[in-house]
Amino acid sequence: MCFKDSIISTISPCQRVVVELGIGDGRLLEKVVRDRKSTQTCYVGIEIDAKQIQIAHERLREKNVSLVNESFEKVISCFPDNYVDEFIFVLPPPEYIDKSMGSQWSSFYREIFKKMKENGSLTMVTEIINNLLEPVTNREFKIWKNWLMSKFTSLGFIIKETHDGSPSYFSSRYLEQFRGDTSRIKMVTLILLKPYSISS
Ligand SMILES: C[S@@+](CC[C@H](N)C(=O)[O-])C[C@H]1O[C@@H](n2cnc3c(N)ncnc32)[C@H](O)[C@@H]1O
Numbered sequence: 001m002c003f004k005d006s007i008i009s010t011i012s013p014c015q016r017v018v019v020e021l022g023i024g025d026g027r028l029l030e031k032v033v034r035d036r037k038s039t040q041t042c043y044v045g046i047e048i049d050a051k052q053i054q055i056a057h058e059r060l061r062e063k064n065v066s067l068v069n070e071s072f073e074k075v076i077s078c079f080p081d082n083y084v085d086e087f088i089f090v091l092p093p094p095e096y097i098d099k100s101m102g103s104q105w106s107s108f109y110r111e112i113f114k115k116m117k118e119n120g121s122l123t124m125v126t127e128i129i130n131n132l133l134e135p136v137t138n139r140e141f142k143i144w145k146n147w148l149m150s151k152f153t154s155l156g157f158i159i160k161e162t163h164d165g166s167p168s169y170f171s172s173r174y175l176e177q178f179r180g181d182t183s184r185i186k187m188v189t190l191i192l193l194k195p196y197s198i199s200s
Contacts, residue, residue, distance in 0.1 A: 011044060
């Protein structure tokens with residue numbers, strides 16, 4: 001069975017599909033799975049770093065959780081269009097979010113958008129760090145947030161919610177580090193939706 005068939009056959013019996021991108025050591029996915037207690041939901045965690053995913057495997061042994069040691073692009077291309085209920089992306093690497101690399105990552109989020117069900121969501125937590133490692137000013141933070149929102153809107157997403165900081169019930173290795181330096185590392189949470197198409 002090829003990689004694509006194996007992942008789809010594992011998750012196809014589930015009513016909901018939740019995908020976390022870049023799970024690291026799996027701390028957040030473990031919390032989401034345990035808090036929601038939904039056996040009708042399949043969770044997919046994608047992580048390219050073999051050592052990190054090994055740690056995640058030790059945390060997450062539930063039958064409805066699939067952990068994949070592959071690139072985002074390869075795994076996402078396996079999903080049919082309009083398939084995923086929820087993507088979670090906490091602290092994307094720079095090549096998936098930095099302003100200077102926007103032209104590089106736009107197509108990645110277009111692909112995510114295509115794979116989302118209508119009214120499906122992408123919850124993203126990302127951060128701004130001052131280039132000189134000085135405190136991020138309120139003005140810098142506001143300009144950056146507005147840029148982020150307009151960028152995702154231009155890709156077709158609807159902004160459902162934005163919050164300064166990260167959700168308190170989220171926990172991950174990098175979130176804990178970043179929460180220790182809130183003046184120099186400012187985070188924002190975006191909850192983005194794929195709108196219903198006009199015909200439906
Ligand atoms: C900044 S870390 C955040 C990890 C975790 N979400 C956290 O908050 O602790 C980004 C993660 O994405 C993974 N990653 C980077 N590029 C990737 C790719 N193309 N495909 C899959 N995982 C990738 C890295 O190995 C790393 O674990």
